[in-house]
Amino acid sequence: MALAAGTAPQGSLTVAATTAVFTIGHVARMLGEDEDWLQELSIDMEPEDGRLHVYGGGEDGVTAFTRSGIEYLQEIIADQRAAVPAPPKPGSSQ
Numbered sequence: 001m002a003l004a005a006g007t008a009p010q011g012s013l014t015v016a017a018t019t020a021v022f023t024i025g026h027v028a029r030m031l032g033e034d035e036d037w038l039q040e041l042s043i044d045m046e047p048e049d050g051r052l053h054v055y056g057g058g059e060d061g062v063t064a065f066t067r068s069g070i071e072y073l074q075e076i077i078a079d080q081r082a083a084v085p086a087p088p089k090p091g092s093s094q
Contacts, residue, residue: 018066020067021052021054021064021066022065023062023063023064024062024063028090030070031073031074031077033089038073038077041076042076045069045072045073049072050065050066050067050070050072050073051063051064051065051069052064052065052066052069
């Protein structure tokens, strides 16, 4: 059934389409965090939270995040840092 552009059935939820995803390595560099630590922190995130698994980036694929997933991951990082000391950031002298 075709719908007219800009219309949605009554009571339906409209969600913005994902237009880009960012690999965990890219996100780690962008946030200045350790990639393995981010992987550990994000393991319980679901696709609805913005964490995806992308195949084709290597033999086993790669973890990637939507923009909202990065924001959610930053919240997890802040919560984790408030709860326990985090590993030093890559390149730090600690």
